[in-house]
Structure formats: structure tokens, C-alpha cells
Amino acid sequence: xxxxxxxxxxxxxxxxxxxxxxxxxxxxxxxxxxxxxxxxxxxxxxxxxxxxxxxxxxxxxxxxxxxxxxxxxxxxxxxxxxxxxxxxxxxxxxxxxxxxxxxxxxxxxxxxxxxxxxxxxxxxxxxxxxxxxxxxxxxxxxxxxxxxxxxxxxxxxxxxxxxxxxxxxxxxxxxxxxxxxxxxxxxxxxxxxxxxxxxxxxxxxxxxxxxxxxxxxxxxxxxxxxxxxxxxxxxxxxxxxxxxxxxxxxxxxxxxxxxxxxxxxxxxxxxxxxxxxxxxxxxxxxxxxxxxxxxxxxxxxxxxxxxxxxxxxxxxxxxxxxxxxxxxxxxxxxxxxxxxxxxxxxxxxxxxxxxxxxxxxxxxxxxxxxxxxxxxxxxxxxxxxxxxxxxxx
Amino acid sequence: xxxxxxxxxxxxxxxxxxxxxxxxxxxxxxxxxxxxxxxxxxxxxxxxxxxxxxxxxxxxxxxxxxxxxxxxxxxxxxxxxxxxxxxxxxxxxxxxxxxxxxxxxxxxxxxxxxxxxxxxxxxxxxxxxxxxxxxxxxxxxxxxxxxxxxxxxxxxxxxxxxxxxxxxxxxxxxxxxxxxxxxxxxxxxxxxxxxxxxxxxxxxxxxxxxxxxxxxxxxxxxxxxxxxxxxxxxxxxxxxxxxxxxxxxxxxxxxxxxxxxxxxxxxxxxxxxxxxxxxxxxxxxxxxxxxxxxxxxxxxxxxxxxxxxxxxxxxxxxxxxxxxxxxxxxxxxxxxxxxxxxxxxxxxxxxxxxxxxxxxxxxxxxxxxxxxxxxxxxxxxxxx
Numbered sequence: 149x150x151x152x153x154x155x156x157x158x159x160x161x162x163x164x165x166x167x168x169x170x171x172x173x174x175x176x177x178x179x180x181x182x183x184x185x186x187x188x189x190x191x192x193x194x195x196x197x198x199x200x201x202x203x204x205x206x207x208x209x210x211x212x213x214x215x216x217x218x219x220x221x222x223x224x225x226x227x228x229x230x231x232x233x234x235x236x237x238x239x240x241x242x243x244x245x246x247x248x249x250x251x252x253x254x255x256x257x258x259x260x261x262x263x264x265x266x267x268x269x270x271x272x273x274x275x276x277x278x279x280x281x282x283x284x285x286x287x288x289x290x291x292x293x294x295x296x297x298x299x300x301x302x303x304x305x306x307x308x309x310x311x312x313x314x315x316x317x318x319x320x321x322x323x324x325x326x327x328x329x330x331x332x333x334x335x336x337x338x339x340x341x342x343x344x345x346x347x348x349x350x351x352x353x354x355x356x357x358x359x360x361x362x363x364x365x366x367x368x369x370x371x372x373x374x375x376x377x378x379x380x381x382x383x384x385x386x387x388x389x390x391x392x393x394x395x396x397x398x399x400x401x402x403x404x405x406x407x408x409x410x411x412x413x414x415x416x417x418x419x420x421x422x423x424x425x426x427x428x429x430x431x432x433x434x435x436x437x438x439x440x441x442x443x444x445x446x447x448x449x450x451x452x453x454x455x456x457x458x459x460x461x462x463x464x465x466x467x468x469x470x471x472x473x474x475x476x477x478x479x480x481x482x483x484x485x486x487x488x489x490x491x492x493x494x495x496x497x498x499x500x501x502x503x504x505x506x507x508x509x510x511x512x513x514x515x516x517x518x519x520x521x522x523x524x525x526x527x528x529x530x531x532x533x534x535x536x537x538x539x540x541x
Numbered sequence: 542x543x544x545x546x547x548x549x550x551x552x553x554x555x556x557x558x559x560x561x562x563x564x565x566x567x568x569x570x571x572x573x574x575x576x577x578x579x580x581x582x583x584x585x586x587x588x589x590x591x592x593x594x595x596x597x598x599x600x601x602x603x604x605x606x607x608x609x610x611x612x613x614x615x616x617x618x619x620x621x622x623x624x625x626x627x628x629x630x631x632x633x634x635x636x637x638x639x640x641x642x643x644x645x646x647x648x649x650x651x652x653x654x655x656x657x658x659x660x661x662x663x664x665x666x667x668x669x670x671x672x673x674x675x676x677x678x679x680x681x682x683x684x685x686x687x688x689x690x691x692x693x694x695x696x697x698x699x700x701x702x703x704x705x706x707x708x709x710x711x712x713x714x715x716x717x718x719x720x721x722x723x724x725x726x727x728x729x730x731x732x733x734x735x736x737x738x739x740x741x742x743x744x745x746x747x748x749x750x751x752x753x754x755x756x757x758x759x760x761x762x763x764x765x766x767x768x769x770x771x772x773x774x775x776x777x778x779x780x781x782x783x784x785x786x787x788x789x790x791x792x793x794x795x796x797x798x799x800x801x802x803x804x805x806x807x808x809x810x811x812x813x814x815x816x817x818x819x820x821x822x823x824x825x826x827x828x829x830x831x832x833x834x835x836x837x838x839x840x841x842x843x844x845x846x847x848x849x850x851x852x853x854x855x856x857x858x859x860x861x862x863x864x865x866x867x868x869x870x871x872x873x874x875x876x877x878x879x880x881x882x883x884x885x886x887x888x889x890x891x892x893x894x895x896x897x898x899x900x901x902x903x904x905x906x907x908x909x910x911x912x913x914x915x916x917x918x919x920x921x922x923x924x925x
Contacts, residue, residue, distance in 0.1 A: 182837070182838055184842070206859060207863075255896055286719060286721040289725060298676075307711045315708065330658075330682040338665065365840070453840075458745070469578065512633050
């Protein structure tokens with residue numbers, strides 16, 4: 149009798165679908181009851197992305213500069229005047245006491261201190277090389293390096309301009325000089341708007357975090373509470389136990405993603421969504437599914453939720469930082485870049501930025517999508533296989 | 542507060558942690574692996590930018606100019622292309638991040654002492670990288686112009702090129718890099734990673750540890766016991782603070798021994814400040830655990846309230862003065878910024894406590910505040 153019933157279920161797609169429906173509904177119900185979790189899912193897709201995208205820039209902005217001017221000439225004033233926002237912020241002049249300068253740097257109140265000597269203008273006019281000293285706080289090496297190169301450019305431009313007027317007078321005022329004009333264009337984000345970059349990166353990060361964590365946690369919770377035993381004795385296959393969890397969480401993530409795109413990225417930050425949104429959602433679905441496979445894999449290893457949490461961080465942080473999302477992949481050491489090519493997130497970020505900012509279509513992104521699909525298939529397959537082995541069919 | 546009860550609670554918690562061998566191992570493995578991976582991987586140095594060149598002139602001058610990019614270590618030359626359409630596609634497909642287009646008549650114009658515009662295309666998806674790339678392009682152009690100008694003027698004026706060059710650069714900027722003379726990015730990064738990891742790991746451990754009891758129901762044993770709220774919280778948090786301090790010591794060793802970051806300050810003051818910071822971050826975990834009922838929620842909330850602010854508003858990547866007003870206010874409201882100041886002072890600057898006592902004091906106040914909130918909000922009964 150029982151066997152006959154099961155036999156018919158396997159061959160009746162209606163029953164199969166209804167079970168899937170009931171199980172998926174159960175997952176949504178469970179999520180609805182954890183309202184704190186729901187609030188934070190909403191927070192993550194809205195306020196968190198807003199915070200990451202607003203007011204944060206990796207470029208050198210408003211580097212605090214102090215100067216000592218022993219020359220007090222027109223030339224020295226003109227030079228200091230050239231240190232302007234957005235890169236620099238001239239905070240004030242300090243007396244000739246070098247200890248004061250060091251103290252400002254030590255306390256982190258100054259980033260750059262310029263020291264203009266007494267004979268600056270005289271040396272500049274006679275053509276003897278005039279010297280300026282600069283001290284830079286490089287405890288943040290990247291920002292320190294930027295400050296240094298900007299300052300060098302400002303000083304070099306200033307010097308060349310002064311020299312050119314003099315040399316032109318010498319050369320009889322010949323206006324024509326051979327020269328290469330640098331005509332650079334920044335594509336895809338012409339004003340180098342950090343907001344676009346940060347908000348998209350944060351959205352992709354949140355999607356990744358949830359797609360590893362939510363399915364793994366939903367699975368292990370049943371294990372921890374023993375409710376998985378009830379599921380296993382029910383007429384459900386292991387696929388029917390597992391798949392609804394992935395399905396419900398994917399739905400939640402896609403809804404969150406849509407809200408975030410509409411309200412925060414498009415609505416507040418005016419990210420130009422240049423490519424096809426259906427394609428973006430299709431790729432996001434593919435990515436969430438593959439990453440959910442990783443979560444399921446974790447759930448087969450972990451015995452309780454605490455272990456899931458720690459393992460998720462263990463997998464999630466390297467995935468995130470090795471994806472090229474936060475740092476340019478070109479700067480990574482070779483072996484790390486090699487590992488990066490095995491992470492689906494790397495391809496998701498390339499395609500995500502490609503569609504949203506560059507307006508790329510399948511014709512250009514097909515290889516990334518293909519690799520992501522293959523990687524995803526393998527990850528999901530291994531997760532599924534381990535799950536079957538652990539719980540039997 | 543009864544010390545015996547606190548010790549009993551701590552002992553029980555410790556046994557629970559140790560019995561779950563996987564969890565226990567992960568508590569130590571996670572910070573170490575984060576340090577190693579981020580230390581090697583999280584670099585903002587922009588080098589080896591993939592580049593393609595379109596040379597429409599095919600002259601010796603254009604080749605010479607192109608070679609300035611090809612030979613630069615900042616660019617990774619991927620080859621010449623034949624048309625702008627190819628460049629377009631390479632940029633869209635992430636195969637190159639920059640392109641140079643040398644116009645026809647490049648050489649002819651320069652030889653007749655005219656100005657010629659060279660177009661460079663830069664991928665702007667990652668604004669920081671675009672900005673730096675633009676800087677390299679400007680520098681390469683400036684060097685090319687200087688060479689040309691010196692050659693040209695020396696012919697006209699009849700003096701040596703060297704003399705012209707000196708006259709063209711009448712101002713010399715002498716730069717002194719303080720605290721990190723060789724501009725090693727790992728030196729400035731590794732100490733700040735201690736801050737970052739101690740902001741992520743302890744709250745996670747603590748929130749999970751407390752909520753685990755709530756979810757499994759074993760917390761009812763505490764509710765009905767004679768243990769007071771304060772005794773329970775202190776006893777419960779102690780093992781997590783202890784684990785985090787061991788991790789802090791390991792991270793300190795990795796930063797100094799593996800990554801070679803210089804430590805110039807006082808070790809004892811550093812670890813005292815670290816203890817305060819760990820109490821703060823453990824307190825954040827406690828506060829999270831008070832608000833949530835399930836472990837999943839605890840994980841999500843803990844990772845969201847710690848990870849993003851710790852990366853963005855702590856000064857690890859972006860200096861506080863570069864932040865906009867709202868972001869700067871947020872930075873001052875969180876403990877991470879103060880600990881970053883302490884870490885920088887102790888590692889890079891070697892300044893004494895006189896320079897950062899205020900940061901230590903604020904951390905102490907923060908720790909007290911968090912524990913106070915946790916105590917006030919923790920109830921020996923649940924709503925459900």
C-alpha cells in the first residue's frame with residue numbers, strides 16, 4: 149500500500165509540485181516568524197547599501213596640510229595657494245618651530261607639512277634650484293603615496309610654468325613648441341563617482357553573504373532541532389527537502405536585490421543601469437543558486453548553527469576579498485589571483501558591473517557566464533551529493 | 542556579585558565551547574586565516590594595469606612614445622590593436638583597463654613643433670583605480686614632454702639639454718615619508734587588520750554563544766537559578782574575551798613576524814588597549830544577542846553591524862578627514878576609529894601614551910557603556 153502510494157507520487161508531477169509548494173511555503177512561514185531577521189534583511193538591502201555608498205571615497209580627499217613659509221613672498225604664497233580641495237585642505241600656517249610640525253603629524257592632525265625656505269623667490273628668479281621640503285604621514289601607505297604624487301605634480305607644474313615664461317622670453321617668444329596633450333577619458337563612470345562603485349559592490353557583497361548563510365542555516369537548524377528526522381521519514385526525497393530552502397531564500401534575495409536596485413541604487417544614487425535588467429536578474433539567480441550549493445555543503449559538515457556561522461565567515465571573507473570587489477585584482481599576488489579564478493563571485497562581479505555600468509550583453513559576457521555556470525554546477529552538485537549521502541534518499 | 546558563581550558560569554561556558562571541537566577550532570582558525578588571506582590579498586597598490594595600444598601613426602616617434610607605457614611597471618602591455626572598436630570591446634569585457642590611441646601624423650606634428658593630442662581611455666568602474674591610472678598617464682606624458690621640450694629648446698637656444706632640463710624644473714621638492722619610509726603597504730595594513738578582525742570575530746562568537754542558549758532553551762536553567770544577571774553576563778562573556786585576547790596575541794605575532802610590520806610602542810599599553818577594545822566588541826556581540834532570538838538572526842545582525850563600519854569608518858582604508866560629515870560622525874560614534882588611532886600610534890609612530898590617552902579613555906567609556914546597556918536590556922525572562 150505504502151509502496152504503491154510512493155510509486156504514484158514519483159510519477160505524478162502534480163503531487164511532486166504540491167509538496168514542493170508546501171515545503172517552500174513552510175520556509176517562508178518560518179522566515180516570517182523571525183521578524184528580527186526580516187528587519188535586518190530589509191536593512192541590509194537598503195540602509196546598509198546606502199551607508200556604504202554615501203560619503204565614502206578611496207580617493208585622496210581633503211588631506212590636511214600645514215605649511216611654514218619663511219620667505220613670505222608672492223611666489224611662496226602662490227605655490228601654497230595651488231594646494232586646493234578636493235585633494236588638499238590647507239589648514240593653516242605654523243611658526244618655524246619644527247617640533248610643532250612633528251607634533252601635528254604624530255597626533256594625526258596633519259597629513260602633510262610643507263616647509264618653504266627663506267630664499268625661495270630669489271632662487272626661483274635666478275634659476276638656482278629652489279628647494280621645498282615636504283613631510284608626509286605615510287602610516288596609511290596608499291593615501292600617503294597619493295598625497296606625495298599629487299604634491300609633486302603641483303610643484304612640478306608650478307615650476308615648469310615659471311620656467312616657460314622665462315625661457316620663452318629667452319627664445320624670442322616663439323609660441324610653437326612640440327608637446328603631447330594628454331586627452332584622457334574615463335569610461336563607464338566619467339566622474340569617477342565612488343558612490344556607484346561602492347553601492348554596487350556592497351549589493352553584491354550582501355547577496356553573497358545571504359546566499360551562503362541563509363540556506364545553510366535553514367538546513368542545519370532542522371538538524372539541530374531534530375525536525376530533519378521528521379522530514380526524512382515523510383514521503384519526501386532529499387531533493388524535495390533541500391530544494392525548497394534554496395528556492396525560498398533565492399526568492400527573498402532576489403526581492404531584496406530588486407528593492408535595493410530600485411530604491412537605493414537607481415532612486416538615491418542614480419546609478420545608470422545601462423544593460424538589461426532581466427539578464428542581471430538571471431545571472432543573479434544563477435549565482436545565488438551556485439552559492440547556495442556552497443551553503444548546503446557547509447550544512448553537511450556543520451553539526452550546529454554556531455559552526456555554520458564560523459564556517460561561513462571562513463568561506464565568505466576570502467571569497468569577498470579575493471573577488472576583486474574591494475581591491476583591484478591586478479594588485480594581487482599571482483597565486484591569489486589564481487585562486488580568485490575559482491570563485492564564482494569573481495565572475496559575478498565582472499558580469500554585474502558589466503551589465504549595470506558598462507551595458508554589456510550576453511555577446512560579450514558569455515564566457516564569464518559559462519564559467520560561472522560550470523563552477524556553480526560543480527559546487528551545487530557536490531553539495532547535493534554530500535547531502536544525499538548524509539541523509540540517504 | 543559572587544565570584545564563585547561567576548566562575549561557575551564561566552566554567553560551564555568554557556566546557557560547552559571546548560566540547561564542540563569544530564567550533565573551538567574555528568574560533569581560532571577564523572582570525573588567523575583572515576589575517577593571512579587579507580594580508581596577502583588586500584592591497585590597494587595599483588600596478589600591472591592591463592593596457593592595449595592603438596598606433597595609427599606607425600612612426601619611430603609613436604613607437605618610442607608607446608614604449609614609455611610598455612616599459613612601465615605600472616602597466617601590463619597586452620598588445621597592439623587595429624581599431625577603436627577592438628579597444629571598446631576589450632574594455633567592456635574587462636580584458637584591459639586602459640588604452641592609448643596615438644593619432645596619425647603624430648610624428649609629423651611633433652617634428653614641426655606642434656601640439657598633438659593623444660587620447661587615453663580608462664575603465665572607470667573602480668574609481669580609485671581609475672584615478673591612480675590617470676595619475677600614471679599624466680606622469681608618463683609629463684616625462685615625454687619634458688624630454689621633447691629639452692631637446693627642442695637646446696637646439697634653439699644652443700645650450701646643453703641638461704642645462705635646459707634644470708631650468709625647466711626650478712623647484713625641487715624634497716619628500717620625507719614619515720612612519721613608513723619605504724611605503725610598504727603591508728606595514729600599514731597588517732596592524733589595522735588586527736583592528737578589523739577583532740571587530741568581526743568576537744561579536745560573532747559572543748552573539749552565537751548567548752543566542753545558542755536562548756534558542757535551545759537551556760537559558761531557562763539560568764533564569765530559574767540563583768545566578769544574578771550581572772554574574773551571568775560576566776561569567777558568560779569571560780571565555781569569549783579570553784579567546785579573543787589569545788587571538789589578539791596571535792594576530793600581533795603574525796603582523797610583526799610574518800608581515801614584518803614594525804612595532805615601536807609599548808607592548809603592555811598596546812595589550813591593555815586591546816583588552817578594552819575586545820571588551821567593546823564582545824559587548825557589541827552581547828547587545829546583538831539581547832535583541833535577537835535565533836542564531837541565524839544573530840549571525841546576520843552581527844556581521845552587518847560590524848563588517849561594514851569596520852571597513853569603511855575606521856580609517857583602515859580611508860582616512861577620517863576624507864570622510865563626509867555624516868560618515869565622519871558615524872566614525873566617531875564607533876570604537877573602531879579610536880582603536881585604529883592606538884594601533885597606528887603603537888605600530889607605526891611609536892608615540893607614547895601621552896599622544897593617545899584620550900582614545901584609550903574613550904574605549905574604556907565605550908566598554909562600560911556597552912556592558913551597561915547589555916545589563917539593562919538583558920532580562921531573566923523572555924517575551925515568548
